[in-house]
Amino acid sequence: MTGNTEWPLWEVFVRARRGLTHTHAGSLHAPDAELALRNARDLYTRRGEGISLWVVPSAAITASSPDEKDPFFEPAGDKPYRHPTFYEIPEGVQHL
Amino acid sequence: MTAPATKPQAAPAALALADDALVLAQRLGEWAGHAPVLEEDVALANIALDLLGQARVLYTLLGDEDELAYLREERAFRNAQLVEQPNGDFAHTIARQLYFSTYHHLLHTQLATTPAPDAATEDTTAPDIRALAAKAAKETAYHREHAELWTLRLGDGTPESHHRMQRAIDTLWRYTGELFQDLDGLQLDLHTLESNWHTAITDTLTQATLTVPESPRTSAWTAGAGRQGLHTETFGRMLAEMQHLHRSHPGASW
Amino acid sequence: MATATVDHATAFDAAVAADERIEPRDWMPDAYRATLVRQIAQHAHSEIIGMQPEANWITRAPSLRRKAILIAKVQDEAGHGLYLYSAAETLGTSRDELLDKLHTGRQKYSSIFNYPTLTWADVGAIGWLVDGAAITNQVPLCRCSYGPYARAMVRICKEESFHQRQGYESLLALSRGTPAQHAMAQDAVDRWWWPSLMMFGPPDDASAHSAQSMAWKIKRHSNDDLRQRFVDICVPQAESLGLTLPDPDLVWNESRGHHDFGPIDWTEFQQVLKGNGPCNEQRITQRRTAHDEGAWVREAAAAHAAKHRSSTSNGSDSSGSGSGSTSQGEESA
Numbered sequence: 001m002t003g004n005t006e007w008p009l010w011e012v013f014v015r016a017r018r019g020l021t022h023t024h025a026g027s028l029h030a031p032d033a034e035l036a037l038r039n040a041r042d043l044y045t046r047r048g049e050g051i052s053l054w055v056v057p058s059a060a061i062t063a064s065s066p067d068e069k070d071p072f073f074e075p076a077g078d079k080p081y082r083h084p085t086f087y088e089i090p091e092g093v094q095h096l
Numbered sequence: 097m098t099a100p101a102t103k104p105q106a107a108p109a110a111l112a113l114a115d116d117a118l119v120l121a122q123r124l125g126e127w128a129g130h131a132p133v134l135e136e137d138v139a140l141a142n143i144a145l146d147l148l149g150q151a152r153v154l155y156t157l158l159g160d161e162d163e164l165a166y167l168r169e170e171r172a173f174r175n176a177q178l179v180e181q182p183n184g185d186f187a188h189t190i191a192r193q194l195y196f197s198t199y200h201h202l203l204h205t206q207l208a209t210t211p212a213p214d215a216a217t218e219d220t221t222a223p224d225i226r227a228l229a230a231k232a233a234k235e236t237a238y239h240r241e242h243a244e245l246w247t248l249r250l251g252d253g254t255p256e257s258h259h260r261m262q263r264a265i266d267t268l269w270r271y272t273g274e275l276f277q278d279l280d281g282l283q284l285d286l287h288t289l290e291s292n293w294h295t296a297i298t299d300t301l302t303q304a305t306l307t308v309p310e311s312p313r314t315s316a317w318t319a320g321a322g323r324q325g326l327h328t329e330t331f332g333r334m335l336a337e338m339q340h341l342h343r344s345h346p347g348a349s350w
Numbered sequence: 351m352a353t354a355t356v357d358h359a360t361a362f363d364a365a366v367a368a369d370e371r372i373e374p375r376d377w378m379p380d381a382y383r384a385t386l387v388r389q390i391a392q393h394a395h396s397e398i399i400g401m402q403p404e405a406n407w408i409t410r411a412p413s414l415r416r417k418a419i420l421i422a423k424v425q426d427e428a429g430h431g432l433y434l435y436s437a438a439e440t441l442g443t444s445r446d447e448l449l450d451k452l453h454t455g456r457q458k459y460s461s462i463f464n465y466p467t468l469t470w471a472d473v474g475a476i477g478w479l480v481d482g483a484a485i486t487n488q489v490p491l492c493r494c495s496y497g498p499y500a501r502a503m504v505r506i507c508k509e510e511s512f513h514q515r516q517g518y519e520s521l522l523a524l525s526r527g528t529p530a531q532h533a534m535a536q537d538a539v540d541r542w543w544w545p546s547l548m549m550f551g552p553p554d555d556a557s558a559h560s561a562q563s564m565a566w567k568i569k570r571h572s573n574d575d576l577r578q579r580f581v582d583i584c585v586p587q588a589e590s591l592g593l594t595l596p597d598p599d600l601v602w603n604e605s606r607g608h609h610d611f612g613p614i615d616w617t618e619f620q621q622v623l624k625g626n627g628p629c630n631e632q633r634i635t636q637r638r639t640a641h642d643e644g645a646w647v648r649e650a651a652a653a654h655a656a657k658h659r660s661s662t663s664n665g666s667d668s669s670g671s672g673s674g675s676t677s678q679g680e681e682s683a
Contacts, residue, residue, distance in 0.1 A: 005645075005652040006446045007133075009439065026502070027436040028135060029445060031651035032658070034245055039135040042142050043429055047509075066375045118414075125417070128405035128424045129636065132644025134398065134432050141425035148418050155414075162413050186647045252657065253650025260646070341470055342412045348528050350413040350470075350520075 009058040010036040012043075014050035022054050030055075108174060109282035110221045111164075112323055114154035115175035118165055119331075120196060121147035122338055123183055132186050139242060143193075146235040153228055157221045166342035170325075170332050177322040178271035180331040184264065187250055187257070191264035193243035198296050199275045201240040202289055204233035212283040219281025244300050251304025258305065265301065266309050273314030277323050366567055371497035374440040382566055385559065386496050387441050388457070389568065394434035395452045395459035399633050401427045403467040404476060412470060419516050420473060426513065430506045437498040453638045461619065462545050464627030471524050471531075471538035477517015478591075479539070479546040479584070485510050486580045487550065490570035499568075518587065525592045532592075539588070540596045547611075548619045550577040581609050 007029040013022035025044045030036035036055040044050065064072050080086045089096055124144035131137040155161035178196055183189045207229035212218050250261040276290040301308050321327070342350075358377035365372060372378055405424045411417035435445045451457040462480055467473060488510065491503040524535035551557055551573040563569035571579075581600075588595050599612035621627070 005649045006444060007648065007652060007655075009436075026433055026505075027439070028432060029133070030135065031249070031648075032655040035135075035249075035651065038139065038242065038245065042138045043135065043432055046138075046142070046425075046429065063375065066373070066377070121417075122409060125408040125421055128408055128421065129401040130640045130643075132640070132647035134428050134435075136644075136647075137401070137428040138425055138432070141421050141428070145418060145421055145425070148414065148421070152414050152418075165414055166412075186644065249651045249654040250647070253654045254646065256646050257650030257653075337409050341410050345412070345528060345530060348412075348531055350416055350523055350527075 007031045010040070010055045011058050011061065012036075012040040013054040013056070014040075014044055015052035016050055018051065022052065025049075027058060108323075109219060109279035110154050110157050110225055112174040112176075112279055113225065114151045114158070114164070115173050116179050116196075116200075117147040117151035117154070119173070119175045119334070120179040120192075121145075121151060122334060123179065123181075123192075124189075126183055127189070136186075140189075143239050143242065146239065150228065150232050150235070154225070157224050162342065166339045170327055170335055172325060173322075173327065173331070173335070174325060175322050175327075176271070176274045177328055177331075178268065178275065180322070180327060180334060181268060181271065182330050184267075185260060186246075187260040187264040188267070190243055190246045190250060191261065191268050193239065194247050194265075194300065195268060195272050195297070196275075197236055197239035197243050198300075199272075199289070199293055201233065201236040202292050202296070203284070204229040204236055206284060206289060207282075208233050210285065214283065218283055222282050225282060247300055247306070248304045251301070251306040261304070262306050265306055266311075269309040269311060269313060273312070274322055279323075366495050369493075369495075369567070371500060372495050373497045381562070382568075383441055385563060385566070385568060386499065387438055387443050389563075390434055390438040390441075390499055391443070391448045391451065391457050392459060394431050394438060394448065395457060396463065397427045397431035397434060398452075399459045399463045399637060400480075401431075402633055402636055403463055403465070403629075404473055406467050407470060407473050410470070411473075416520065419520075423477070423513055423516065426509050430509070433502040433505055434499075437496075437502045440498045449641060453634065453641060455625075455634070458623070459633075460549060461622045461627060462549050463633060464622050464629045465541070465545055466628050468541075469534050469538060471521065471534040472542070474517045474520035474524060474535065475538035475542040477513050477515075478521055478587070479517075479542045480549065481510055481513040481517060482584065483546045483549040483580055485514060486576050486583070490576075493567075493570060495567035518591070521593070522591055535591075536593050539593050543596050544614065544618075545622075547577055547581070547614055548616075550574070550580065552616065552619075578608055581611050585609055 008031075009027050010030055010033075011027050012025045014025040015022045025040075028036065028039050028043055030039050033055060037053060040053050040055050045053065076082075121144045124140050124147070127140045128137060131140055151165075152161050155164045158164060176196075178192060181188075181192055183192075207226050212222065212226075215222070247261065250257040252258070272293075275293075276286050278284075278286065298308050359379065362372065362376070362378055362382075365376075372382075401424050404420060404427075408417065408420050408424065411420050435448060438448060439445060448457065452459065462483075467476070485507065488503055488507055492500055492507055494500045494503065521535050521539070524531040526532075551560075554560060554572045554574045557573055560569065560572060564572070584595065585600065585602075597612045599610060601610050603610045622630070625631075
């Protein structure tokens with residue numbers, strides 16, 4: 001009857017160095033947040049890969065569905081005016 | 097036939113500290129591939145590597161690290177008997193870690209932060225030991241926290257884990273007094289060290305719903321024994337395994 | 351309903367054809383999922399079982415430097431197993447299920463680990479040949495069509511190169527050492543060479559899963575191609591080591607631009623695969639024992655977490671490694 005004691009899954013985010021955001025590094029199992037953090041330290045920063053860690057219960061993540069990809073992300077694809085390269089500026093104009 | 101690698105009276109403090117670290121690393125190394133969960137295989141290996149690193153730096157202060165590790169007989173080792181105790185079950189290993197890493201952390205913190213009252217009476221390696229202590233204090237803080245986290249989980253987990261943890265705490269208690277013996281050539285405030293250790297252990301055990309043992313922390317046999325080269329039966333076997341290959345090829349390099 | 355599946359299948363095929371990655375929540379054919387679970391699980395199991403033959407020498411490593419290297423290497427293997435189990439879990443299979451299948455023999459691990467490490471030189475030979483073969487196999491997997499597997503492999507391959515180099519260096523020290531050490535190194539290479547070649551799997555014409563896996567871009571090169579690449583890499587490395595490879599037919603073939611090598615004893619391969627290798631029973635028993643004896647620990651931690659769940663996020667401050675391990679709220683400041 002050990003099947004129901006599997007430790008929950010946690011997602012690990014590592015900040016490689018100051019000035020960078022935390023980036024998803026992988027996941028691990030741990031019984032609680034404290035051990036998740038310790039395990040993440042041992043597993044994902046053995047070679048000095050990070051200076052800060054987040055652990056988040058995988059179950060706490062709400063993800064967009066790939067099936068909703070079009071309604072979710074396509075509307076952003078036809079608004080090139082949100083990007084600076086959309087605009088033509090006369091040659092010689094500086095600091096823009 | 098095998099000559100001791102260094103003069104017996106040379107820098108016993110560095111030797112004792114190095115032997116503590118090596119012997120515990122050797123014990124923790126036995127866990128590889130046997131831990132209760134893969135994450136702990138990784139964690140125990142990390143601790144073993146820190147300790148091995150500390151041992152190597154300390155041995156290098158005294159001579160050739162491999163001669164010191166591989167060519168001394170049992171009686172020349174100055175580690176405390178606590179660290180040579182067999183791994184037992186996971187509770188046993190955690191109890192040994194709790195007792196030792198709490199001492200180890202407090203010791204290194206004191207060495208790193210408190211200057212020797214009378215440096216002239218210290219051994220020539222003492223400044224190096226104190227310099228190493230700053231790094232070791234950080235590493236041992238992690239070891240200590242690992243042991244505390246697990247003591248809480250095993251003590252306050254299931255009835256079985258509580259029983260196993262209490263048994264381990266009781267069994268190893270008698271080896272803890274030796275940790276507060278003088279280390280030759282190194283000035284320490286042992287009184288403060290021991291009282292801080294006792295307070296910290298009491299706090300952790302209490303929080304873990306475990307009972308602090310009331311039995312003596314030393315016996316006639318354990319008092320100072322490891323530090324004077326007297327060890328328990330299993331130690332000779334451990335050394336035989338550790339040293340056999342190296343000794344089978346005299347003069348070889350690896 | 352039927353059209354929806356067809357659309358999905360078309361999208362999947364198009365993504366694979368365009369060398370895009372398939373991600374966990376994407377639709378994928380059941381057989382693709384099953385193939386990945388089987389392959390990633392086998393790979394993870396191999397890392398975990400693979401700890402044993404090398405851990406066999408941790409307590410006896412002949413110098414403190416070698417001891418530290420070996421502990422770090424075996425630790426990496428546990429880590430690699432963890433990365434891979436995580437990748438498999440994104441396909442909807444829990445680690446417990448996978449471990450259970452390993453323990454009951456329903457999933458396999460690489461047969462190479464059913465050979466014993468009889469001397470210290472075996473640790474070096476494993477690093478050079480077994481890890482070398484593994485890297486040859488694994489580098490193409492960094493471009494595997496399944497995202498989580500490919501990402502795990504990127505991480506693993508980076509770390510594996512340390513494994514191979516330390517193995518080579520260790521063998522070199524033995525080869526250049528005393529006559530007894532040299533003989534130890536040669537003996538190890540003699541025993542590990544052929545099993546390493548078998549690690550690439552059966553010949554292409556006898557490989558059950560190869561064609562489909564190639565089409566799905568789970569696999570990028572055929573077994574025989576990778577095996578040939580490995581042989582070609584090893585021959586000059588063996589020369590530099592001052593050791594010979596135990597194959598009288600090994601010779602440079604100018605017209606092919608490759609080394610020819612002798613026939614592989616696939617009967618032995620099949621026998622070891624079927625469980626008749628020298629260490630099959632021992633390896634799986636140790637794994638099962640570690641798991642069973644650890645059950646009370648895992649249960650205790652789960653019970654403790656359940657008792658204290660209400661009071662978890664107290665941000666219990668711990669100085670520890672000094673790595674700035676602040677808790678979740680950091681970014682909101």
